[in-house]
Amino acid sequence: MPQALIFDVFGTCVDWRSSIARAVAKALPGLDAVAFADAWRAEYQPAMERVRSGGRGYVPLDDLHLENLHRVAARFGVSAPDHLATAWERLDPWPDVPPGLATLHRTHILAPCSNGSIAMMARLARHAALPWDCILGAEIARDYKPKPQVYLASCTALRLPPEHVMMVAAHNDDLAAARAAGLGTAFVARPTEHGPGQTSDLHPSADWDIVAPDFEALAARLQADTNRPGP
Template sequence: MAGVPFRSPSTGRNVRAVLFDTFGTVVDWRTGIATAVADYAARHQLEVDAVAFADRWRARYQPSMDAILSGAREFVTLDILHRENLDFVLRESGIDPTNHDSGELDELARAWHVLTPWPDSVPGLTAIKAEYIIGPLSNGNTSLLLDMAKNAGIPWDVIIGSDINRKYKPDPQAYLRTAQVLGLHPGEVMLAAAHNGDLEAAHATGLATAFILRPVEHGPHQTDDLAPTGSWDISATDITDLAAQLRAGSTGFR
């Protein structure tokens, strides 16, 4: 990739960093977590629908952050929330976590550290990296995102986890402090995400935005985020398409 940087129509500034929502946008959390749950269930002779369990575990993600976003709870890392949510879903499934080795459950919760990228993610990110700063803008903590990148070969330039900002999206400071750490104006930072709600919050703080289509993030019957719902700077079919559009300076689905 070479040439003039992409100029954001919404911010009026040249984009210098393209940052990515990670769970669902860069990596396929559902397959990875379901596989880890299935392996654990098989070892312990548990009758569990691993895919449904993965969905319920992920469904606890936002509710578990709500108390922190509201100020009712002090910040804790996503690793802690994932571990707490695992116990919650086990009990919901009729399984008492106190009857299971806590170390093994800790290891199961670490499945979130080793998720597999979508096929286009690494080549697309590598192409974008040639011209732009790239990194995650994720609710994941730094160690989680670092483990994920090392395991999956994700070529980030920088990792600024939520434990550095001590804010979870969609808190405006999650976006603004990340730009500040990079020494950039918010309008020079683009958030690329498969979730319109994330993009709405980023846009409201002055970031450039790109929608990435992930039509099976939640499985074959997904109904949300199948199309952009806002006037984002770019709408792309995947990350390699985003790279091409950044290169061409074009917008809209191809």
């Protein structure tokens, strides 16, 4: 049984698309805010890949988001204010997340294992009522998921072996990387993360340790496993 649960955040815990579109609509009225949000997010992986591949040193995601914001704004023919980049600190949680995490927090250590920086994750936790015990992930590893050291650095920080830590994510590739590093895995689908036409991560792609429809069901499953008599 896991002693700690670490979580992907963007998409798994919070609805980035609706939240970012709302912030864009306020800061840049007259644009297609959803299209802008999708374009901004599309720059996410390429920006991190330059770090993962060694093309540039570690740069916190706050700075990558700001760079990507101006890149996308130029494409849309507008000038975006720098403060719009902080919208990634004010993303709303999926409805099941606060109650599910509150239940899980009674029995497990909880922490993000996100590509977001410590500052970003701390401010997002306050906005979205995410009861983390600590902030883990990219900044302590100085690299980005799915590099194995990001998951392993989180385990090391918790002073737990990987097999006592479970990664929770809505993305199959995240879980595949965590499993390869020796962690437990839990899949919670977010079928509208990318909007109504989403085609990716609708179903588990492997036999993850736990597959649950939401965080409340995940909590119930872990509680049931904890109470199950041993052999």
